[in-house]
Amino acid sequence: MPARTALPESDHVSGPSGIVVRRPLRVLAWLSFLTEVIIIGTGGAVRLTGSGLGCSEWPLCTPESLVPLPEQGIHGLIEFGNRTMTGVVGIVAVAVVLLTLHAIAGRPAVMRALVFAVGGIVLAVPVYALAAAFDLPAFGFASGALLAAVIAAAIDSARRLPRRRDLSTLAWIVLAGVMAQAVVGGFAVLTDLNPFLVGFHYTCSLLLVCVAAAYLVRLDATEGPRARVVPLWFQIGAHVTGLVLAVTILFGVLTTGSGPHSGDANVIREGFDATVLAHVHAWPGYVLAALVLALTISAWVLRLEPRRWLLVLIVAIAVQVTVGVWQAREGLPELLVGIHMVLASLSAAAYTVVVLRLKRPVAVERSSADA
Numbered sequence: 001m002p003a004r005t006a007l008p009e010s011d012h013v014s015g016p017s018g019i020v021v022r023r024p025l026r027v028l029a030w031l032s033f034l035t036e037v038i039i040i041g042t043g044g045a046v047r048l049t050g051s052g053l054g055c056s057e058w059p060l061c062t063p064e065s066l067v068p069l070p071e072q073g074i075h076g077l078i079e080f081g082n083r084t085m086t087g088v089v090g091i092v093a094v095a096v097v098l099l100t101l102h103a104i105a106g107r108p109a110v111m112r113a114l115v116f117a118v119g120g121i122v123l124a125v126p127v128y129a130l131a132a133a134f135d136l137p138a139f140g141f142a143s144g145a146l147l148a149a150v151i152a153a154a155i156d157s158a159r160r161l162p163r164r165r166d167l168s169t170l171a172w173i174v175l176a177g178v179m180a181q182a183v184v185g186g187f188a189v190l191t192d193l194n195p196f197l198v199g200f201h202y203t204c205s206l207l208l209v210c211v212a213a214a215y216l217v218r219l220d221a222t223e224g225p226r227a228r229v230v231p232l233w234f235q236i237g238a239h240v241t242g243l244v245l246a247v248t249i250l251f252g253v254l255t256t257g258s259g260p261h262s263g264d265a266n267v268i269r270e271g272f273d274a275t276v277l278a279h280v281h282a283w284p285g286y287v288l289a290a291l292v293l294a295l296t297i298s299a300w301v302l303r304l305e306p307r308r309w310l311l312v313l314i315v316a317i318a319v320q321v322t323v324g325v326w327q328a329r330e331g332l333p334e335l336l337v338g339i340h341m342v343l344a345s346l347s348a349a350a351y352t353v354v355v356l357r358l359k360r361p362v363a364v365e366r367s368s369a370d371a
Helices: 022-046 068-106 107-133 138-160 163-191 197-220 232-258 274-302 307-328 335-355 362-370
Strands: 011-013 020-022 225-228 359-361
Touching: 011 232, 020 022, 020 068, 022 068, 022 197, 022 335, 068 107, 068 163, 107 138, 138 163, 163 197, 197 232, 197 335, 225 335, 232 274, 232 335, 274 307
Parallel strands: none
Antiparallel strands: 011 020, 225 359
């Protein structure tokens, strides 16, 4: 019988997951999560420093230049820096997709994905030319063609991969989301920072942080049926908490969208009363804190699976509430508002992990019972 070849120290067999998770994939998965969080911070900096129109055009910074010119000053640099960060996030997302496909199905899966990428580029060129001929936003249409190729590649992977489709799907969602976000950000600039588009842009970024967190959890998980490991009332309470978290974030986005930080000094907002919305935003926030506290106490008393991550979540929520009250009393200083935005994404990511810990693979559950 031939001897098994030892894996290098940089490799790690992901236990029951059945795939070999090499160190580059694990490092890039964490980088994907971190860059998704960082770009929320850089996007917030664009808005809070009044640099939203620092680059007046998209995808160019000015009608004549891709990069900011000296006369655009610090605002142009901040806006262009955020655009550059989008490129970094996209490159990391591409690397995670390719390494994930390689870990699951080897080189053929990677080559097939690259064929779709080439096809997307080939499609984007005539789409760009046709849109430009009709004086339409050519780069936006070309980006749409590339996004369509990514979606087609994701569907193809889901149909052909023999296992761990959950992992590949999460990786593809992050990549498609980053590409779509670039287009949404461009339209936000072209519409002079429409508050609804800007709010939608932030919300999508927050959701991508959650997907990247879910990928990290599933990286070491087992594919297949999963069984609940908490009481039914606890599961219901956790999902109600998620609903309250979503409502809290929604009103937070509306509050910021109606507040003084419009992204540019010349963009004046009219519509919702920010003072009223700040109070409305606080109400579900306090309910959220109470629900998470109750779940955390219950989980530790009953020694339930997600108790450690609930502790992380309650700390994040407590800091978030503290910063929220502080910024309201200080008149919404830019730094505190930025911290509040980033903390919201981290709270949502921690909640995502909690939800994924409510169930356990059936096979693991049975083996534990037999022990």
